[in-house]
Amino acid sequence: MTDTSETQPPDSPVQETLPGLLRRVMRFIPLVAPVLLWSVPCWVLFHAGQHWSTPVTLTGTVLCGLALITMPFAMMRGHGRRQQDRAAIVGDTLLGVGWVVFTWSVVLGVLLRLALAVGGVGTGQDRARAVTWAILGVAAVLLVWGYAEARRVPRVRHLEVRLPRLGAGLDGTRVALITDTHYGPLDRARWSARVCERVNSLEADLVCHTGDIADGTAGRRRPQAAPLGTVRASRARVYVTGNHEYYSEAQGWVDLMDELGWEPLRNRHLLLERGGDTLVVAGVDDVTAESSGLAGHGAHLAGALQGADPELPVLLLAHQPTFVDRAAAGGVDLQLSGHTHGGQIWPFHYLVRLDQPALAGLSRHGARTLLYTSRGTGFWGPPFRVFAPSEITLLVLRSPQRSG
Template sequence: MTDTSDARPVDGEAEARADAPRRGLLRRVMRYVPLIAPVLLWAVPCWVLLFAGQHWPLPVTLAGTALFALGLVVMPLAMARGHGRRQQDRAAIVGATLLGASWVLFTWSVLLGVLLRLALTVAGVGEGQDRARIVTWAVLGVTAVLLVWGYAEARRVPRVRRLDVQLPRLGAGLDGTRVALITDTHYGPLDRARWSERVCETVNSLDADLVCHTGDIADGTAERRRAQALPLGTVRATRARVYVTGNHEYYSEAQGWVDLMDELGWEPLRNRHLLLERGGDTLVVAGVDDVTAESSGVAGHGAHLAGALDGADPELPVLLLAHQPKFVDRAAAAGIDLQLSGHTHGGQIWPFHHLVGLDQPALAGLSRHGTRTQLYTSRGTGFWGPPFRVFAPSEITLLVLRAP
């Protein structure tokens, strides 16, 4: 079964060069996002809901304006206190929740503020003030429904996504090998120890030969999030449990997470590989540090594919763990058979996936890159920051490897 949803093919180095201007543009835009985004997120809904022809009573207009102004002030302050030096979990929860809520409100203020108003005008429904007020209530109603649903989606145990992946070089003895993938668990300010236990129970029910975690275990140090991560020690695999670092590990003492995963019985594949043998055939299972590792300043960390494959027979098929999909450029150049990644969260809150697509070659699902390499990008098992998932469901993935 081949799933190419939300994915775009990449053709080796030529495509990588073509992507360079796009990624350069993203970096330039991102410099100004912290300054411009909060203003837009709160000012646009304020205008659409209060000042676009509604003519609300003065107390309503003043109270609504004050509420939006409060959100504009509180959100960045809470984010700074939650993710800065103080690392205050309650502030992080408030800031992240406001960020997610304002994004949903902004999105639907723009969409319904234009499309619904136009539809009402064409249909001849109401006069100017009536149309404006219909738009206001529609925006508030849609936003409320999506936030409640999105919160439930973020907090539930992910559904299992199953698919077969054919690897032309896979030996018949390895046909049917079951690979379970979890990623981006992002244990954080909201205590999800019980959720973590249930995720691990679900993984154990899959009877996997190989269980993989492709990084972003948590937001915070291993010592701080240890209680939420401990259930990972209960995960079972008939052959191996393997792990690679994500970019968030490098925000919070990456080596501490490597050491904890090793303590819990997982094999940290830091630019190295192991061999999975069955029925007389062999699969190389390799892993690399996240692409941000080298610039993080953490001694001894960096993404080195050549080191990960050092000593492996080049005729054997290779399964590679790399946190970010964009590492597939290097994987394709090296002839890797299958890369497993996370990082994108599938966009997490629609339509954020359009911004993710500026930086990554694939958003979710199975895609082909170059002549041999396939990439599976998970939408992630947990969530980052805002406790919402809107039109981007989380997943635990079971990939069944198939020989020709």
Template sequence: MTHTGNTRPADGEARATRRRRLQRLLRYVPLVAPVLLWAVPCWVLLYTGQRWPVPVTLAGTVLFALALIGMPLAMTRGHGRRQRDRAAIVGDTLLGVGWVMFTWSVLLGVPLRLVLTVAGVGDGQGRARIVTWAALGVTSVLLAWGYGEARRVPRVRRVDVQLPRLGAGLDGVRVVLITDTHYGPLDRARWSARVCETVNSLEADLVCHTGDIADGTAERRRAQAAPLGTVRATRARVYVTGNHEYYSEAQGWVDLMDELGWEPLRNRHLLLERGGDTLVVAGVDDVTAESSGLAGHRAHLAGALDGADPDLPVLLLAHQPKFVDRAAAGGVDLQLSGHTHGGQIWPFHHLVRIDQPTVAGLSRHGSRTLLYTSRGTGFWGPPFRVFAPSEITLLVLRSPRPSS
């Protein structure tokens, strides 16, 4: 069965407007976000009629205050110039805890209290305490479950994709997509090896990594990335850079992937041939590459397709889904992307939608171009995934004229 997802026309101007709004908003995030993340749940859980004993209120307030101060300090020490992994783990974990607690103290605070009032359950103090325990309970369950989801080997998601221009000889080509592995402060070398074992079990013709390999330089994260060298494919293993490579000496990652036997498709293509038919497999640098200042790094679709027969179907690797506007204009048949993590921690996907045309799954753009957006194989920052499961994607390409 062929999955086509939601069809939505490309609307570059509207997306550009949303991106400008997001950029303006992001200027204030470092100042406002920590205060909101910790002050709001502190108020909802401790100061909205609960009348806890004074020691409980003071202890709770101190914990929230320590989190408010400690989170940005730990993240600065962990992700700033010092690059202290232990500090990064503390800061990232607090960020995830704060986001989940903020979300559910807000979502449960007013509605649950209203329901309890209508139902005549308890007095004001009793209802306020029920809200507190409910929010803490939901937060604890989601964090425990989300941690397990983030650290597990992703489930395999199979998607059949019909490409009208795909020749019959290529019907059934198996393409495995991994992306956003984000090797980082938490050592995931064993996890990486298990992911690669799962990829190998899928017997892929083509294996793709669409960027954001790690948070940190290739030298620093080499041990976690090394298992990628064990990945097998009958035709090729290909890789394109993500935006996080450009925070961590991108050329070092390009060189390491080449050393591990992957072909970095830096604005170029290769040909996948089978049964007398040919598929163009192209890749572009991430859209942030040009602003990185690295010589020769930029997203250049024309360069990637230079010399390719325009009558052949094109599979394009581009880290960010928003590159699909250019892909559609260039006649690409299928773009594979990551970057969004599916939102990673619900309901963050609503913010992702401001910057990207899709969050996850298969979608159509223009008359020809399909886009598959992976939720990602690993996780960024907070070691939690809530209602946004990770994935290893098996895309089976289908021709409208399958061979007999």
């Protein structure tokens, strides 16, 4: 089994207070974020001692101002009631560009300027201009690379996971995990088909999708999701809802996945049997289902495990890693999740970590429970991935009783 990292116990006061604090802070983000994303780079790039010519300064300032106005307007038209895909693409792209330029304006605007000053390199104007060109160069490289990373078919991450209660007959069980495909304004039907081909090449016993299939209703994104019907598994294809389903008529997605041959594990389980041993494969609705207002939707672990032998090992699908506290209390052996995207664009990683007990990879929670958090197969919103590569995951389950 790969190395695991300990996380804070469920009753940690830090874990209890940080999510609440983060939610309060996030209420103000839609108002403050656009101003910060574009005013800080505007100042650092064009007004912090560079003494550019008037046309250069004016052009740069106007472009930042236009981005500041256009980004929220486009995102509202793209993701609000109008659901205009072209507007969403413009708004999402500006959000990603703004985040990257803002980040490196802060990092290089402080560190590089300080290093040049300490080293006595050039005049104040020379240093300011060097910082500007460095920021623009780094941002350009990261955005081109990040776009390519977001749009490529994910690499397969292979992982062996040892489950102490897994019977020898189930040793070597192959579990393929995809999650957070986020089919959306950018048409990714061809990408979707290629992802499914790669999953099929893994010859998995069990294929799992842990939610956030798309941004938009099932009717609207059906052409992009349709290739999921071609996925093959020797035993079962199972799916649980993510939070984004509850922004886009979740029941429609449950029905579509059922139509495509996937088994929605909505607070229920199935049994995977091999070699005389049994694994309970359970799933729960996303935690946001409880406040969605949809009848019959909610995350209920007790219902998911109802009727299962408590002595059998349990593999649980739950979209958000934060559900692992309940999973550990319920005796789950392995939880598979997504949701975090691994941060998607650095340094958003650190904000995600405030809200979730894990960012990516395998971690231990309590005496028994392991959590695997995928970085996600697709991307949300901005079509960039920076220092957070997408993935398709193949987990090979290992039994301590295996021969050899």
